[in-house]
Amino acid sequence: MYSHFNFQNIRRIMFVLTCLFTVTMAAEAQFTQSTAVMPPYSNKLSDYMASPGKINSIITVSSGYDRAEYRIYVHGTLMSTDESIIIHTKNDYKPATPIFIKGMPSPTGAVIFAPYTLTYSDILQIFNPQFLEYKGITRDQAAQQGLPENSYQICFSIYDYDTGRPLSGASACSNVFNVSSVEAPMIISPVNQALLSEPETKNIVFTWTRPPGSPVTTQYKLKIIELNSPNDNYQDKLNSVGYPTFFETTVMSNTYLYSIANPQLNQGKTYAFMVTAVDPSNQTSFKNKGKSEPSIFSCKMEEKKSSAGSTGSDFAFMIPRKLPQNKPDTLAVSNNQDLLVNWGWIKKVTPDSVILTDAESIQSLGIDKYILNITKKKSNNAANQPFHFSQTFTKDINGNISNKLQVSEQDANNAGFKDGDIYFATIKQYGQNGNLIDTVNSSDFLYKRITDEQNQDVSVQVVLKYSFKGFPEIYPVSNADVIAEALIPALAASTEDFSPTITIGNKSYKKIASTAFTTDDFGKITGKLPVPIKYLKDETIYCRLIIGNQYYVDDDFEPQVVVADKNGGTPFVDFGQLTAKTYAYKLNLNVKKRFTSYYITQDGKKVTVEHKEKSEAQKEFEKIKSEDFANTLNDENQAGYYATNFSSVAPGIPVILYRIDKNKYIPKYEGDIDLKTPVSGGKITVVAKGITAVEGGKSYAVFERLLASNTDKYKILAVKDIDQWINKQNQSVSQITKAIKPQTSQSPQTYQFKPNTAITPTEKIMLEAVVADIITSGGSSVNFIDGNEFIAEPMEFGLNLPENDDPDAYYRTVSADYDIISCKPPTSVIRGRLLYTWKSDKGKVKRPLANTRFRVVVNYVDDKNVSIGSTKQNYINLPGMPGGSESYTFIPDKSGNPEDLVPLFDQYMTMASGITNSNGDFEVEAVNMNFKGDLGAGTVQHSKTSHSAPIVTPGAGLK
Numbered sequence: 001m002y003s004h005f006n007f008q009n010i011r012r013i014m015f016v017l018t019c020l021f022t023v024t025m026a027a028e029a030q031f032t033q034s035t036a037v038m039p040p041y042s043n044k045l046s047d048y049m050a051s052p053g054k055i056n057s058i059i060t061v062s063s064g065y066d067r068a069e070y071r072i073y074v075h076g077t078l079m080s081t082d083e084s085i086i087i088h089t090k091n092d093y094k095p096a097t098p099i100f101i102k103g104m105p106s107p108t109g110a111v112i113f114a115p116y117t118l119t120y121s122d123i124l125q126i127f128n129p130q131f132l133e134y135k136g137i138t139r140d141q142a143a144q145q146g147l148p149e150n151s152y153q154i155c156f157s158i159y160d161y162d163t164g165r166p167l168s169g170a171s172a173c174s175n176v177f178n179v180s181s182v183e184a185p186m187i188i189s190p191v192n193q194a195l196l197s198e199p200e201t202k203n204i205v206f207t208w209t210r211p212p213g214s215p216v217t218t219q220y221k222l223k224i225i226e227l228n229s230p231n232d233n234y235q236d237k238l239n240s241v242g243y244p245t246f247f248e249t250t251v252m253s254n255t256y257l258y259s260i261a262n263p264q265l266n267q268g269k270t271y272a273f274m275v276t277a278v279d280p281s282n283q284t285s286f287k288n289k290g291k292s293e294p295s296i297f298s299c300k301m302e303e304k305k306s307s308a309g310s311t312g313s314d315f316a317f318m319i320p321r322k323l324p325q326n327k328p329d330t331l332a333v334s335n336n337q338d339l340l341v342n343w344g345w346i347k348k349v350t351p352d353s354v355i356l357t358d359a360e361s362i363q364s365l366g367i368d369k370y371i372l373n374i375t376k377k378k379s380n381n382a383a384n385q386p387f388h389f390s391q392t393f394t395k396d397i398n399g400n401i402s403n404k405l406q407v408s409e410q411d412a413n414n415a416g417f418k419d420g421d422i423y424f425a426t427i428k429q430y431g432q433n434g435n436l437i438d439t440v441n442s443s444d445f446l447y448k449r450i451t452d453e454q455n456q457d458v459s460v461q462v463v464l465k466y467s468f469k470g471f472p473e474i475y476p477v478s479n480a481d482v483i484a485e486a487l488i489p490a491l492a493a494s495t496e497d498f499s500p501t502i503t504i505g506n507k508s509y510k511k512i513a514s515t516a517f518t519t520d521d522f523g524k525i526t527g528k529l530p531v532p533i534k535y536l537k538d539e540t541i542y543c544r545l546i547i548g549n550q551y552y553v554d555d556d557f558e559p560q561v562v563v564a565d566k567n568g569g570t571p572f573v574d575f576g577q578l579t580a581k582t583y584a585y586k587l588n589l590n591v592k593k594r595f596t597s598y599y600i601t602q603d604g605k606k607v608t609v610e611h612k613e614k615s616e617a618q619k620e621f622e623k624i625k626s627e628d629f630a631n632t633l634n635d636e637n638q639a640g641y642y643a644t645n646f647s648s649v650a651p652g653i654p655v656i657l658y659r660i661d662k663n664k665y666i667p668k669y670e671g672d673i674d675l676k677t678p679v680s681g682g683k684i685t686v687v688a689k690g691i692t693a694v695e696g697g698k699s700y701a702v703f704e705r706l707l708a709s710n711t712d713k714y715k716i717l718a719v720k721d722i723d724q725w726i727n728k729q730n731q732s733v734s735q736i737t738k739a740i741k742p743q744t745s746q747s748p749q750t751y752q753f754k755p756n757t758a759i760t761p762t763e764k765i766m767l768e769a770v771v772a773d774i775i776t777s778g779g780s781s782v783n784f785i786d787g788n789e790f791i792a793e794p795m796e797f798g799l800n801l802p803e804n805d806d807p808d809a810y811y812r813t814v815s816a817d818y819d820i821i822s823c824k825p826p827t828s829v830i831r832g833r834l835l836y837t838w839k840s841d842k843g844k845v846k847r848p849l850a851n852t853r854f855r856v857v858v859n860y861v862d863d864k865n866v867s868i869g870s871t872k873q874n875y876i877n878l879p880g881m882p883g884g885s886e887s888y889t890f891i892p893d894k895s896g897n898p899e900d901l902v903p904l905f906d907q908y909m910t911m912a913s914g915i916t917n918s919n920g921d922f923e924v925e926a927v928n929m930n931f932k933g934d935l936g937a938g939t940v941q942h943s944k945t946s947h948s949a950p951i952v953t954p955g956a957g958l959k
Contacts, residue, residue, distance in 0.1 A: 030062040031158050033172035041177045042213045043146030045087070048078065048154065049127035052120045057156060057172070061101055061113035068111050071098040071161035074118070076126040080150040081176060086135040087142065093131040098161035118156075126156070146213075146284075147179045182284055183211045185220065185254070185275045185292045186434070188369060188394040192295040201265045201299050204258040207394050208275045208292060209368065209432055216713070217280055217796075221250045224273040226266070230298065234272035238294050246271065250278075252661055253711070255397050270298045315361075315438065317425065318342045319404075320445035328422050328444035333409045336455055339417065339447070341372070341405040341425050343440075362401055368432045369394045370401055372425060377444055380420040387416045397665070398550055409449065419449045455513075456536050457528040458562050460484050462545060462575035464523040466552055466667060468584045468705045469811035475669040476523030477580060481548040486513040486531045487559060488539045504559060509542065536564070536571065543573040550801070551667050551707055553581035553810070582667070583708040585799055585812040587657075589701045591692045591718060592817060593650040593790060598825045600927060601639040602910040605853070609927060611791075611823035612641070638910050642927070646826055649699040650692055650790075653820065654722045654753050657688040657703050658715050658771055670707050674758040684768040687714065691755040702756065706799070708812075713798035718820050719770060720790065726751040726766045791821040828928040830856060830912070834920045848920030856912040856926045860888070860904050860940075868907065868940050892938040902935060 035057040037048065048054055061070065075089035099122060103111035118126075134142065155173040159166055185208040190196065196204065206222055224247040227234055237243040247263055249256065265271065277290035319342040320329035333339045345361035361367075374389040393402045407415070417423075425442040464477035490501050490508035502509045512535055517525045535541055542559035557580075562573045599612040657671060662685040669675065671688030690701030706714065727750055751766065759767070775794060795818055802809040834849035860868045868888055888904040912926035 031167045032060045032062075033156055033158065034058050034060075035154060035156060035172050035174040037154055037174045037177050039177070040212070041152075041179050043148075043179050043181060044213070045078075045142045045147060050124065055118070055123055055154060055174070057118040057174075059101065059116045059118070059158065061103070061116075068103050068105070070101045070113075072101065072158050072167070073098055073161050074122065074126050075157045075159065076123075077155045077157075078152060079155070080136075080152050082150065084136045085147065085150060085152075087132055087137070088135075089126060089128075090131045090133050093128075094161070094164065095125050095128075146181075149179060149181050151176050151178050153177075180213075182213045182277075182286050183209075184286050184288045184290050185209050185211055185277050187273075187275065187292050187295045189392065190295070190297045191392050192297075194297040196297055196299055198267060198299070201267075202260050204265075204297075205396075206256045206258060206273070206275075207396070208254050210254040211277060211286065212432060213284075214277060214286075215279055215281070215284055216711075217252075218284070219250050219252060219278045219280060220254060221248065221276045221278060222256050222273065223248045223276070224271055227270045227272055227296070230270040230296065232270075232272075234296055235294050238272055238274050239291075253397060253663065265299050267299045270296055272296045314346050315427075315429075315440050316343065316346050317427075317440070317442035318344065318346075320425070320443050322443045326443070328446045330446045330448050332448050332450045333412055334450050335409055337450070338409070339405075339407045339412045341374070341442070342403060343427060343442075344403045358403060359400060362395070363399060365429070365437060366431045367395075367401065367429050367437060369430050371428045371430065372405055373428075374423050374425050376421055376423055378422040379418065380422070381418050385416065385418075387418075387421075389415050389417075398548065412447075417447045419447060422446055454533045455530040456533045457570055458486065458531050458541075458543065459570050459572035460517070460525060460527050460529050460543060460575075461572070462525050463577045464519055464525070464545075464547065464580065465577060466580040466582055468582055471705060473674065474579055475667070475675065476521065477519050477547065477549075477552060478521050478523060478668055479664065480519050480523075480552070482517045482519060482525060483546045483548060484515055484517060484525075484527070484529050485511050485544050485546065486529055486535075486562070487542040487544060488512055488535060504544065509559070512541075531562075531571075536562075541571075545575065545578070547580060549665055550709065551582060551665070553583065554578075556581070581810050583801055583809060585706050585708055585814055587703040587706055587797070587799075588813065588815045589655060589690065589703065589716065590698050590815060590817045591650045591653055591655060591701055592647045592699070592819050593822050594647045594819045595644050595822050595826055597641060597643045598927075599639070599641055600825075600909075600911070602855070602913060605913065607855075607910055607913050607927070609825060611821070640906070640909065642825065642906075644825070647819070648826070649694050649697070650820060651694050651699050653692045653699070653701070653718050653720060654755070655690045655692065655701040655716060655718050655818070656686055656722075656767060656771060657690070657706075658717070658768070659685045659687055659712075660715060663712065666709075666712060667707065671703060671705055672757065672759045676761070677759045677764055678761050682768060684771050686759060686764060686767040686771065689753065689755050689757075689759070689767065691753065704756065708799045708801050710800050713796045716795045716797055716818055717771060717774065718790075718792040718818065719774065720792075722753050722767075722770060723751055726770065790823055826928050827925045829923065830926050831923045832921075834916050834922065848918070849916055850918045850920055852916050852920075854914060854916065854922070855910045856914075856924060858906045858909045858911060860890075860907055868904070889941045890935055890938055891941060892936060904940075 035055065038054055038056065059072075073095050075091075075093070077086065077088035079086040079088070099116070101113055101116050103113040106112050129139075132139075137148070153173045153176055157166060188207040188209060189205060208220065210218070223238060223245060225234070225237055225243060226246045227237070247258075272294055273296075274294045275292045277286050277292075279286075319340055320331060323329055331339060331341075345358050370393040372391050372393065376387040391405060395401050422444050424444050426439060427442075428439050429437040431437055464480070464482065465474040466477050467474045487502065487509035490510050502511060513529060513531045515527070515529050517527045519525055529543065531541060541562040543562055544559040545554065545557050547554045557575075557578055560573050560575055562571050564571050597612065599610045601608045659666075661683055668679050669677075673679075673687060688703045688706070690703055692699040692701045751763075797816055799812070799814055802812065806812075834852065834854065835846040836849050837844050837846055862868065888907055890902040890904055892902075911928075912924040914922050914924040916922045
C-alpha cells in the first residue's frame, strides 16, 4: 500500500469541499425530464443505445434560483415492464466530465435555464457498455440473441455531479414500447392451396417476407416435396429427414424463380413447401427455428397469372372508371380482350395530367401486398349463383406490386363471371407484419361479353447494352425483363379514357398496349407487340422500352414511331442499339496494418514475440491486483503483454473484391470482369483485384466500375503472397499430370498478380479457388498468411443507390477502411558498435566488445539523463503474501485529472537481445512500442506493496 502527501493537493481538496458545502445550503432546483423512444422497436440493444435520434430526452430546470450553472450526470435504465429484464448504469459510475446546464440572468435577477436535450454523445456516455449491469439477461445474450419479447421502457435519473446526490423529481421514463423476437418468414406466393395452370408451372415465383430485424446476411432455404395426395400430412413430411425432397435450394433474397431449368412439376400432383430462415453467424434466433408455415399448391389448368404494375399518391381505381351519377362502368371481354381491373397511386401534375407513383408510395407506407376481392352486387341472370373472386399481389424484388388484374375471357367465365351481372372490386393494403393499412372500393362495373376486336402485331427489334460513365466499353444487357409499351399522344385519346397520362420529356402519352420480353445473352430482343387495329388506322403510334431491373437506368430511351410496312407487311419499330446507364462508383480502399496485443518474453538469451491477447483468466487475475501492471519483470526472465492502437500503411498487399452467390439479375460484367471473362454460377465470383500503394500517407487499393445497390453487397479480402499460393497449386497439378502422363514435359505457367486488369479465364478459376480455400479452411473465415505476418478477414461492403439530385449519380468516388492485423509488433533496427576501456588504462584505449551478448532495455531518465531506477513485479501483490511488487508512476505538474497519470510499468523491460561480432559491431531489431517521448515536468512516484511509505522524487522533467 502507499499514500501520497502533498500540501498543495491538500489545499486544493479543502477548497473543493468548501464549495460543495455552500451548494448544499442553497435552495434546491426542480428538475423535470421528458423521454421518448422513437420507433421502430427492434430486439437489438445497440439500436437503442447507439443510434442517433433514437432516444429523445429533454431536461428542464425551474428558474428563480441564485445558481447560474448546474453540473450533473445521468444514469440510464432499460427495463421490461414486468421488471424481469433490467439493464442499467452501475450505481458507482460517474463519467469523467459532467453535463453543464447553464442559465442566464433575467431582468428581475432570477436565473432562467433553457431546456437541455441529451445529445448523442450524452446517450453513449450514459449507456457505456463498460459500466452497465444486467439482470435477467447476460451481456452475451443481449448482444448475440437480442432482447426477449416483452414491453420495455427507458428511464433516466439525474445526479448532482459534485455530491452524487439524486436530484428531486429528476427520474423520468419513456413511453412503453413492444419488442418482438425475429419472426419466421411468411409465405407470400404461391398462396396456400393455389391451383396453378400448366403455363404457370413453367415459371413459379416463390416469395416470402424478409423478417423485420433479421440480418442482411440471412439465408433462406426453400424446400419442396411432392405429395401422394392433397390430404397427406404434409407438415410432418416437410420436417421429416427420411421423406424424399423434390427440390431444395438456399438463396440470399426473399424470392426464387422456379423455371423450366428446375425439375418439372407433374400435372395433377400436389406439392408442399416451406422456407427456413438461417443466420450464418448464428447470432439471430428465429421463431419456430426459422421455419415458415407450410403451404401447398396443385398443378392444374385453372387460373391465369396477373401481369406487373407501375406507380402513385392517392390510391384509386382507373378501371373500372367512376362515371357520372354513379352509373356502372362496362368492362367488355372477348376472345382477344381480357377482363382488366386497373389501380394505382395517382399524383396530379397539372389539372389535365397525372402520373403514377406506386414505388415511392408503396415504400413510404410500408405496403407489402394487395388482396383484391371482387363481389357480385346485382345479378341480371335467372340463375343467380353465389360468387366470390380473390387474388393476392405481393411485392417483387424491385419493391413493386402489380397494379392490375388481367384475366382471359375463358378464365373469367371459369371463375364465375356472368354476362350482364354487376360487380365491384375491393383492394386491401397490408404491411409486412400483416397489419391492414387501408381498404379501397372501386365503382360498380358491368361484366359484358362482346365480339372480338382485332389486333395487329407490331414487330419490335432492339439490342440493349449498358456502360459505365467515363469508360468506353459497352456490355450486353443479358437475360433481363423488358416491357414494351405502345403509346399514342394524350390529345388523341378518347375523352372517356381515364387511364393515367405518361409524361416523357415534355410530351404526354396514353398507353394502349404492352407486353413483356426477355433479352438473350447478347441483349437482343425480337418479338411481337399486339396493338388494336383501330389505332393503327388513324393514329401515330409510339413504342417505348422499360428495363425491369434496378441496375440499369433507361431514362434516355426515347419512344420511337411505329413504321407501317410499305408492302402491307407487319408494322415494325427498330430501336437499333440502346445503351443504358448504370449507378456505378470507384472505391478507394484504405488498407491499414493495425497493431493490437503482443506477448513479449526474454530468458536472458533471446527475446520472443507472439501476437496474443490476454486470456480471460489473465484479465480476472489482474483485477485483484492493487496496481494494474501487465508484466512480470526482473533482470533474468521477463514476460508481459503489450497493447497498442498504432496503425501504419500497408503497401503491396493484394486485395480481392468478390461476391458470394451472385444473383442472376446483377449485370454480368462489372469491376475487372470483361467480355472475355467466363461467367460461372459458382458460389464465389471474383469481381475485381487491386494492390495497395501509398498515396498521401495512406495505402490504397483502387477498384473501378462497381455497382451500387441497396441490397446486394460485395466482399473484400486481403491475401498476402497470392502469387506463391497459386504457383504452388499449379506446381502440384503439374506433378500429378506428369505422374499420370510421363510424356508431359511442359512446365506450369508462372502466375503474376496484376491489379486492375481484365480477369482472364484461367485467372478467374485460380482466384476463386484462393478465396474459397481461405473462407472455408478449417471452418474459419480468418486468413492466416505467410508465417503469421498478418491476419485478414472478409469484410462486407456496398454503396446504396444515389439520391435523385446527386450530380455524380452515375459515377461516384467513395472511400472505405479495411484493417489487417499484424502478427508482429512495430520494430526498429538498431545498428552500432560496443566498445570498452580498462579503468586502469590511463590512455583510455577503446577496444571492441567482441562476441558479447547484450540486451536493449527501456529506461526512463530525468532531465539530467539519470535513470529513475528499476522496478520488479512478480504478480504477487496481495497483503500477507510474500514477494510484493514495485512500480513507478509519473504525475505531470498542474494535473488534476487521474487520466493524465502515466504508469511506467515497462521500466527496464527488454525489447531486443543480440551478440556482437568479433569487431564489436551489432545489428538488432527491437520492439518499438509504448513510445512516450518527453513527458515534461512532474513527479515520479515509486510505490511498493509493503507497509512502507512511498518514495516521491520531484523532478524538472522526464524522458
